[in-house]
Amino acid sequence: MKRGLSLAGLFALGALAVVDVALAQPTLYIVRHAEKLGNWPDDDVLDAFQPLSAEGVARAQKLAEQFKPGNLAAIFCSRTTRTLQTALPLAQKLNLPIEAAEACMDTAAIASFYKNLTQRFGADKAVILVSHSNIIPYLLIKAGLGAACFHEMGIKPPAEGWLLIDGYENIWKVEKAHAREKTCAGFRRMKY
Numbered sequence: 001m002k003r004g005l006s007l008a009g010l011f012a013l014g015a016l017a018v019v020d021v022a023l024a025q026p027t028l029y030i031v032r033h034a035e036k037l038g039n040w041p042d043d044d045v046l047d048a049f050q051p052l053s054a055e056g057v058a059r060a061q062k063l064a065e066q067f068k069p070g071n072l073a074a075i076f077c078s079r080t081t082r083t084l085q086t087a088l089p090l091a092q093k094l095n096l097p098i099e100a101a102e103a104c105m106d107t108a109a110i111a112s113f114y115k116n117l118t119q120r121f122g123a124d125k126a127v128i129l130v131s132h133s134n135i136i137p138y139l140l141i142k143a144g145l146g147a148a149c150f151h152e153m154g155i156k157p158p159a160e161g162w163l164l165i166d167g168y169e170n171i172w173k174v175e176k177a178h179a180r181e182k183t184c185a186g187f188r189r190m191k192y
Contacts (some may be wrong), residue, residue: 025114026073026121028174029128030139033082034059035168052085059168064089066171066192067128072096073121077130078105087130104131107138114142123176136172137163143174146182153189 034056040046052060067090075091077083079100087098103113121127131139137155145153153172156164173188 025118025123025143025176027123027126028117028139028143028172029072029126030136030172030174031063031086031128031130032133032136032165032168032170033077033080033086033130034063036082048080051081056082056168057085060086060089062192063171064093067094069094071126072128073125074099074127075130076101076104076127078102078132078135080105080132083130083132087128090128101129103135103139104129105135107135110138110142133164133166134162136165140172140174140187143187144182145174145187146184149184149187152184153187 033052035053036050036056037053040050063086072090072094073096075087075094075096076099077087083104084098090096091098101113102109117127129139137150140153140155150157150163154165154167154170156166169191171190171192173190174186175188176186
């Protein structure tokens with residue numbers, strides 16, 4: 001899994017061609033995968049296969065309880081076991097397929113992913129992204145979250161150059177965000 005951007009990369013992200021996600025963007029729900037199993041080998045090859053712990057499985061069920069049939073048009077996640085297991089109870093409840101999204105694990109894919117979302121789904125739709133602690137800040141930033149809102153949205157100052165979020169209990173809701181404005185409007189963080 002590719003890590004988030006360094007501080008230099010964050011500024012470069014802002015300098016890239018901005019995707020206008022305001023007009024037809026669906027409502028976005030963004031969540032971190034649930035708690036992963038401890039005592040997993042510290043191996044880059046095996047990292048993608050780290051499953052959920054018992055607590056994580058329970059949290060994935062709790063996530064599914066947050067949505068009713070018809071609330072979501074699509075479920076996206078990275079190609080890791082922990083994100084798939086987090087999304088699975090929701091997909092089963094809503095009878096929706098889980099779609100792999102490179103943007104949920106690689107910051108370089110976020111702009112094109114958001115552009116694709118606006119082409120596939122209108123403002124009357126909602127989708128959920130199940131991602132990782134080092135990717136969620138950049139999903140929010142690219143959707144238009146301003147730096148002044150980082151604390152309110154649970155984004156921790158850079159650790160070793162990477163922005164991160166903490167914990168597993170949050171859902172970020174992004175409505176009518178505008179990547180050019182970089183404000184807090186349209187962003188909400190909720191516990192589940």
